Amino acid sequence: MLALFYIFIAVAIGVSFWQITRILNFRSVIATDKDNDTQGKLFLWFSAFLYAMMIYCLIFMNVLMLPESASIEGEHDDNLFNITFILIGVVQFIMQFVLFYFAYKYRGKKENKALFYADSHKLEAIWTITPAVVLVVLIGYGLWQWNNIMDLSDAKDPLIIEVYSKQFQWEARYAGDDNALGRGNVNYIKGTNTMGVDMSDLNAQDDKQLSAVEPIMYLPKGRKIVFKFRSQDVLHSAYMPHFRAQMNCVPGMVTEFGFTPKFTTEEMRVQSEVVAKTAVINKIRKEKGEEPYEFDFILLCNKICGASHYGMQMKIVVVEQEEFNKWYSEQPTLGENLAIK
């Protein structure tokens, strides 16, 4: 019934438009000099609005941005991003100004004559070559960095962790003392063997799986981590924004990504950008009467995966190597875990 009501309202709006337009002069259809003048000036006003918005966003939304990269590999990402952003910022500011200024400056008048100017190879060459040169720099740095991140073949003694995704939770398995993961396949999923590990594989016995209840993924600071991603059902994407890390989890194949944590969670919490951002968040939370927020690294799902996609996350805690070792030695191996059950 309500839908009918809305449709009725829409009809009413339509009818009132009809009435308004009856009054409006439908005879005026082509821009006159007066229109050109008004609209040209409006373009200037609009550019003022646009500039105000751009500057406002750049200054006041700065505090919302992700803090500096918490992984060593991500430093160059931040660098490259800053270079790119400054570049596009400058071009944006200039181009919009020129566009709107011309729209104002050359607004038509009856007595004016436009300049017949059809071509200039020199100008065209300039604006073909300039972007090309700039792009060479961006592409060069970008590809170098891409290679830097994605090439995991030269990682020395990395910690290998399998991140496993399913609707709608994350699980993780560490490779154990041999630092080699046992095979996994959905056919082995049974009971507490939720990640489908093939226990007949010798590498699997010493693997350590995180507790299924509120799993927290611990990572050591300063050691290269190589993640192997698997998915149980649909596509997911393991997104760890603070580390500038993301990789899709694809059913039927293993994907990988690696980085070296640069700060522990504790160090991150006192980092100035994080402190500023947390203060803003907590001010909002206080107004709503919610518990204060404390910074944590996070792994979230960033590929649409079903109804509860928006809640799929896992906490990540980065600690010093010694503390990690202590925590790690306390975790039961899969062999122990599955044998008891």
Place this chain on the structure above:
Amino acid sequence: MSDHHHKETFVTKYIFSQDHKMISKQFLVTGIFMGVIGVFMSMLFRLQIAWPEKSFTIIEAFLGPHQTDGVMNPDMYLALVTIHGTIMVFFVLTAGLSGTFSNLLIPLQIGARDMASGFLNMISYWLFFISSVVMVISLFVEAGPASAGWTIYPPLSALPQAIPGSGAGMTLWLVSMAIFIASSLIGSLNYIVTIFNLRTKGMKMTRMPLTMWAFFITAIIGVVSFPVLLSAVLLLIFDRSFGTSFFLSDIFIQGEVLHYQGGSPVLFEHLFWFLGHPEVYIVLLPALGITSEIIATNSRKPIFGYRAMIGSIMAIAFLSTIVWGHHMFISGMNPFLGSVFTFTTLLIAIPSAVKAFNYITTLWKGNLQLNPAMLFSIGLVSTFVTGGLTGLVLGDSALDINVHDTYFVVAHFHLVMGVSAILGMFAGVYHWFPKMYGKMMNKTLGYWHFWLTMIAAYGVFFPMHFIGLAGLPRRYYTNTNFPMFDDVADINVVITLFAILGGVAQLLFLANFFISIYRGKKAEQNPWKSNTLEWTTPVEHIHGNWPGKIPEVHRWAYDYSKVDEDGEYIHGEDFVLQTTPLKDGEDPS
């Protein structure tokens, strides 16, 4: 109406018409209808984003079983996002834009009596109509419409166990798209053949208006890439219904292992984006073509760098078919491929920059007639630049890692292809309305429509970049599970308010459009004092377009404000129809 052509009944004139002008109007009105649905959906899900899980009677009214006490269900949120994307990209900006203006302008601007095959043209529209109907029907199936995102990645789109929308809703989506693709292919082939074969005497390829070049190249990209999507759709239908494993492997869902072995979702992603990326240009190039024509006409100047414009359209078209992998940098494909796609992707910046600079130079020292169509064209250049620049971030694989699938992407593509193409479409409607309906649209409403749309577009999509840079993923029903995103909640409210403003502003357009059809001022033959051939046809539509012989063309389309040595207009006015022969001693441009 002239009476020299054969009899028409109501059905042959208005319904199963083979006249390209009528078919173009059919495309436009259907596209507008679908656009209303698509935009309305975005209003609904923007309400949920701004005020998560707050009750709205409008949601209660329209979402029926897919809401609880005025709060939409998470499934339905995803469905709305999915169908919004599908409708806007395919039904509005592909069929509504390209279908309308290719049909209207190709025969008129090259000097042909009609399309090469009027019958196929009619079939093209009716297939589009059927696919629209199927898509609309899919909104009403019990488990809800397709909800795996407009990219319908399997396995989510293949398994009803994974999400309810992947049942009958998805089946109808696939059927609708298969029909749509057939429509698009038939249309595109017709456009290509017509432009190749039916140009009038003197209309060399290098004398065609840029609209023709844009539509021509667009049709070629469509023919090259749409069949690949069709194959993806068919294979997905096989996987869903006949148990094949093209895209599925090793799946355990709801307590059981499925039989699928050896397929890969990454294959689907390749097939999808092999169309999906060129699709961006299928949407955008016609808008750029329309804009080129309108900017030149209303600047009273030749378009700057005509040949460079053609070259950049071709370069964009070519590059667009070899960059699809930039949607898949982190899909698990080989990182080396990522490098290749980064390289090809960033190259697109060069022809795009050339186009933007050429538009701006065309304005320089012009005598700008700021008609609504011209405002929309200038607006397009603005959003094309803003949106295009952030492409440098997304196209760079190393940077894409961290912004992939965040709101940064949403902001980028909405500005560069969504808003830009829509602005181009509006520009086209305002400019060629007199040619379509023989009436003029009201300019005051047009001005209001433009400024409100512009403000809303930037108000929605500019701040959205920053939400993305805060790391917020797209397609989240609510962000309340993540305290780290609490600080973007206010911005989402502002964005939604701008979105509602933008949505309401479109009512001005609808009112202007439909009222002008009936009450608009009768159009003159050449209201914008334009050079191109369509303005030599009579205002009242006739079959065959020109009453007598088809006119002969003697010059290119851009002889605006051409003067002799004394600074006087060579032909007495600041425009010269393409049919006007060169004077003695006049330089051909």
